[in-house]
Structures are given as C-alpha cells and as structure tokens.
Amino acid sequence: MAELTTTLSGYGAAQQKEASQDVVATRELEKESAKLTEATFDVTGLDLFYDQTQALKDISMKINKNEITAFIGPSGCGKSTFLKTLNRMNDWVEGCRITGKxxxxxxxxxxxxxxxxxxxxxxxxxxxxxxxPKSVFENVAYG
Structure with missing residues (x-):
C-alpha cells in the first residue's frame, strides 16, 4: 500500500509540475507574441510642408515589427516623401517643415x-x- 501511495503522490506531483510548466510556456508565448506585434514605427498626426505646400496631411499609422507594409498610390501622392520622413532624409530639404509625432x-x-x-x-x-545634396565624393563616401 505504501508503494501505491508513493506512486499516486508522485503522479500528482508530476501533473502539478507539468501544469506549472504549461503556464510558464504560455506566458513565454504571450511575451513573444507581444514582441512580434509591437510597432516599430508609430506615426500620429504627421503633416509635412514644403514651404507653403502641404505634401502630407494627418498621417497616422503603425508599422509593426516583422510585418510587411506596402505603400501603393499614384505618382506624386507622397509615398516617397513619407518614407523619407521615417529616416529623416527630409532634413536636407530646404523649406521642409514637419509636424506631428x-x-x-x-x-x-x-x-x-x-x-x-x-x-x-x-x-x-x-x-x-x-x-x-552634397558632392559626388561625399555621396559615395557616405555609404
């Protein structure tokens, strides 16, 4: 009987251990899932002006990590202007003013x-x- 009790209590302990491991694994998966969906870029109320001309108006969006995002539209609609804003290439454009976050x-x-x-x-x-907007040498050397 003592052997049967030990076997049963050992089984119960093993089940508890497995359950706690399942909880830990679930929490790890939740953390990984949160990392995958966190925004690399979070754009809010972005407006861009070239002097008095507004090129981008009230852009708000999130670009998530590990996802593919495509910008599709006609020529001159602001796709490249928006992309250049994401790494501040517009800093060199005279008269460019950006508001928003x-x-x-x-x-x-x-x-x-x-x-x-x-x-x-x-x-x-x-x-x-x-x-x-630099010399040919400076553009090549920059890379």
Missing part, C-alpha cells in the same frame, strides 16, 4: 533619436537614385 521603437525621431543612428537602422532603397 513619429516614434521609432517608442522614441520620438525628432527629439530623442540621433539622425545618423536612425539612418543606420532604417535604410531606404528607391527606384531612382536619390543622392544627398
């Missing part, structure tokens, strides 16, 4: 993030070459 991994790209560090992490590839 753009967060990259929770930090405001205009107040809390160094532009060079941002460009290091957020690369851009365009259909047409878009050199910086």
């Amino acid at each position: 753009v967060l990259f991994e929770g930090k405001d790209i205009f107040k809390e993030v160094d532009p060079l560090a941002l460009r290091y992490r957020v690369g851009m590839v365009f259909q047409q070459p878009t050199p910086f």
Whole structure:
C-alpha cells in the first residue's frame, strides 16, 4: 500500500509540475507574441510642408515589427516623401517643415533619436537614385 501511495503522490506531483510548466510556456508565448506585434514605427498626426505646400496631411499609422507594409498610390501622392520622413532624409530639404509625432521603437525621431543612428537602422532603397545634396565624393563616401 505504501508503494501505491508513493506512486499516486508522485503522479500528482508530476501533473502539478507539468501544469506549472504549461503556464510558464504560455506566458513565454504571450511575451513573444507581444514582441512580434509591437510597432516599430508609430506615426500620429504627421503633416509635412514644403514651404507653403502641404505634401502630407494627418498621417497616422503603425508599422509593426516583422510585418510587411506596402505603400501603393499614384505618382506624386507622397509615398516617397513619407518614407523619407521615417529616416529623416527630409532634413536636407530646404523649406521642409514637419509636424506631428513619429516614434521609432517608442522614441520620438525628432527629439530623442540621433539622425545618423536612425539612418543606420532604417535604410531606404528607391527606384531612382536619390543622392544627398552634397558632392559626388561625399555621396559615395557616405555609404
């Protein structure tokens, strides 16, 4: 009888251990899921002006980590302008003014993030070459 009691209590302990492992595994999955859906970019109320001309109006969106996001629209609708805003390539455009908030991994790209560090992490590839407004040597050396 003592052997049967030991076997049963050992079985109960094993079940409790498995249940606690299941809870831990579930929590880990929830954490991983939260990481996968966290926003890399969180854009709120973004307006962009070239002098008096408004190129972007009230853009609000989240771009999630590990997801593919596509911008589709006609020529001249602001797709490239918006993308250039995400890594502050518009800093070199004279007369460009931006309002609203753009967060990259929770930090405001205009107040809390160094532009060079941002460009290091957020690369851009365009259909047409878009050199910086510098000399040919400086554009090649930048890369």
